[in-house]
Amino acid sequence: MEGRIWLFFQFLGHDPMVQLVVHTIISAVLAIAVAKLATRNLQIVPNGCQNVMEATVSGILYIGKDVASEEIARKYLALAGSLAIFIFMGNFIGIIPGFESPTGNVNLTLTLALIVFLYYHYEGIKAQGLGHYIAHFAGPVKWLAPLMFPVEILSHFSRIISLAFRLFGNIKGDDLFLLVLLMLAPYVFPLAGYALLTFSAFLQAFVFMVLTYVYLYGAVTGQEEAL
Incomplete structure (x- = not known):
């Protein structure tokens, strides 16, 4: 929310x-x-921050196994989990008066989308080989290849726009919603609005993480129908 006079x-x-x-x-x-706080003093019976982080990691793995496979979920946990936690933090700090959501800026969301885009293509080429990976863009029917190839290329590039603008648009809308709330009731803590924005911060991080797993699964296995 550029122009907010109360920015720290x-x-x-x-x-x-x-x-x-x-x-x-x-x-x-x-x-x-x-x-760091979650792993500073690891215990067999977790509590506090370790408990929350273990639940988060378990949830990410569960979702990853559901949309892809257990092998892919574990292999790409570092990427998907890091993106999910970072995006949630970026979404969440914008709820705190005096801060802005960096994910409400298209420059950051576009950067994150490009990271996912380039990485899943890299992993797809590494897993299938360059020739086989490019060939799967032509589709299973050879005589439709001249039509399918450009359509598939456009489809993949559209994922950049989808990832970047979905996150940017939703968080920017949340920022504007919060701005209106604080203008209308600056001295009253709008609990319902803050609860809704916290849920939205979690939801947008969740969606980005799920799509990251889906794109990686499609690239590594070549099963574009899973997308």
Whole structure:
């Protein structure tokens, strides 16, 4: 929410890119801090932050196994889990007055989408070989290949737009919703609105993580129908 007069980091200037970098760093530091706190004193019977993080990792693995396979879920847990936690932190800090959601800026969401796009193609080429990976874009019917190939290429590039603008649009909308709430009732803590925004922060991180697994599964196995 550019232009908010109560931004904590206003002394750094009003440049949206400066604010984006600052809040992106804060989100990354929060994600790392939570991970460090959860693993600082590991116990057989988890409690506190370790318990929350183990439940989070178990949930990510469960979803990964459901949309892909157990092998892929575990192999790409680091990527999918890191994205999910970082995106949630980026979504969540925008709920706190004085902070902005870096995920409400299309520059960050586009960067995250490009990371997923490039990585799943890399993994697909590594798993299937360059020739076989490119060939699967032509589809199973050879005489339809001239039609299917450009359609598949456009379909894959559209995933960048889908990932980037879905996250950006939803979080930007949440930021504007929060701004309206705080303008209408600045001295009243709008619990219902904050609960809704927290759920949305979780939901958008969840969707991005699921799509990351789906795209990786399709690239590595060549089963585009799973997408």
